[in-house]
Amino acid sequence: MLAGDFCVGLAILSMAAKALSWHDVSVHVGWGYLRGKTGVVGGSQYDTVHKLSVVCIHGWFDCCNSFDALVPLLPKGTKVLVLDLPGHGHSDHLPLGAQYNLVVYAANVQNAIAKLGWNRFVLMGHSMGVNVSVIFTALFPQYVRALVCLDQVAPYDTCNIFIKLKTDLLNFMEAEKNASRPPLVFSEEEAINRLVSARFRDYYHGVHIEREAIKILLPRLVRYENGVCTWRHDRRARPTFTMFMHGKIWRELIEAITCPVLVIQATGWSGKHPKEKYEETFNTYRKRAQWLETETVKGGHHIHLGKPQRIAPIISRFLEKVAREKYEHAKL
Ligand SMILES: *[C@@H]1O[C@H](CO)[C@@H](O)[C@H](O)[C@H]1NC(C)=O
Numbered sequence: 001m002l003a004g005d006f007c008v009g010l011a012i013l014s015m016a017a018k019a020l021s022w023h024d025v026s027v028h029v030g031w032g033y034l035r036g037k038t039g040v041v042g043g044s045q046y047d048t049v050h051k052l053s054v055v056c057i058h059g060w061f062d063c064c065n066s067f068d069a070l071v072p073l074l075p076k077g078t079k080v081l082v083l084d085l086p087g088h089g090h091s092d093h094l095p096l097g098a099q100y101n102l103v104v105y106a107a108n109v110q111n112a113i114a115k116l117g118w119n120r121f122v123l124m125g126h127s128m129g130v131n132v133s134v135i136f137t138a139l140f141p142q143y144v145r146a147l148v149c150l151d152q153v154a155p156y157d158t159c160n161i162f163i164k165l166k167t168d169l170l171n172f173m174e175a176e177k178n179a180s181r182p183p184l185v186f187s188e189e190e191a192i193n194r195l196v197s198a199r200f201r202d203y204y205h206g207v208h209i210e211r212e213a214i215k216i217l218l219p220r221l222v223r224y225e226n227g228v229c230t231w232r233h234d235r236r237a238r239p240t241f242t243m244f245m246h247g248k249i250w251r252e253l254i255e256a257i258t259c260p261v262l263v264i265q266a267t268g269w270s271g272k273h274p275k276e277k278y279e280e281t282f283n284t285y286r287k288r289a290q291w292l293e294t295e296t297v298k299g300g301h302h303i304h305l306g307k308p309q310r311i312a313p314i315i316s317r318f319l320e321k322v323a324r325e326k327y328e329h330a331k332l
């Protein structure tokens with residue numbers, strides 16, 4: 001059944017690929033370039049009635065191709081911008097001495113978006129991209145018409161801040177030292193295997209992330225030289241993932257969000273816990289968000305890449321509702 005489902009996904013993907021042509025984007029953000037791509041769903045006509053534009057932020061060690069399968073299934077006429085985060089995909093690596101963290105990502109995304117002249121859009125994040133999007137939405141509410149969170153919603157953890165700071169600092173120092181090591185070299189097959197096993201959160205009902213899905217990410221994740229592959233990402237970005245913020249900070253960031261919010265959880269990852277586990281987080285969103293919608297969908301963590309047809313209708317319905325909404329930011 002899963003295999004059959006996947007064929008449907010691929011058929012939709014190849015059909016949809018014709019309905020969207022991406023244009024490369026490259027923007028200087030002071031220390032280097034962020035790169036990504038932009039396009040309009042269904043061809044070149046931007047729908048100036050609904051004026052829907054969406055900015056997408058990928059997850060940890062993914063790249064902007066993460067949204068290739070999903071975007072073509074969104075409402076026709078929607079303008080989309082996807083960016084590789086600093087140290088990921090085709091974007092430049094931060095200079096030595098600069099630390100990768102969620103706040104730095106948010107600041108760079110803001111810088112790039114402002115330079116590209118995007119000023120009012122729906123922000124959609126996946127995984128760590130949700131964390132970046134939450135920070136962005138809380139700090140730059142004037143840009144964000146609505147927020148879409150793909151499979152990252154967690155109860156607030158109350159870590160020991162001292163231990164956390166110390167771990168982060170030591171990781172940062174170790175990553176700086178590691179930077180001078182020679183790059184790892186792989187065959188394409190090995191690179192694919194590593195990418196599959198690194199995405200352990202996609203393990204769902206005995207099935208790992210589909211190799212076809214990984215192949216969508218691959219061209220921006222590796223560099224081909226003399227028949228071998230090296231990673232494009234900056235290995236110094238690795239500790240970002242452990243850089244959780246204290247639960248109190250997440251609570252206050254989420255409390256600052258006033259736009260409509262959609263949270264989609266995949267049953268293979270964040271959605272595998274009972275809903276009560278997230279009630280506190282959802283209630284925090286409900287305090288000021290114009291409205292909150294939550295959905296749990298069958299699939300693994302990269303559901304938007306492997307099974308986009310399962311979540312595209314939910315996102316499209318939400319986007320259409322946002323487009324109809326005249327009285328924006330009622331509670332600002
Ligand atoms: C530094 O490199 C070692 C060896 O590859 C690795 O085990 C370690 O996790 C790296 N440290 C950081 C912080 O990336």
Ligand SMILES: *[C@@H]1O[C@H](CO)[C@@H](O)[C@H](O)[C@H]1NC(C)=O
Binds near residue numbers: 152155
């Ligand atoms: C993302 O945010 C959640 C809270 O919603 C938090 O528990 C989690 O640790 C954060 N993840 C990262 C990568 O910082």
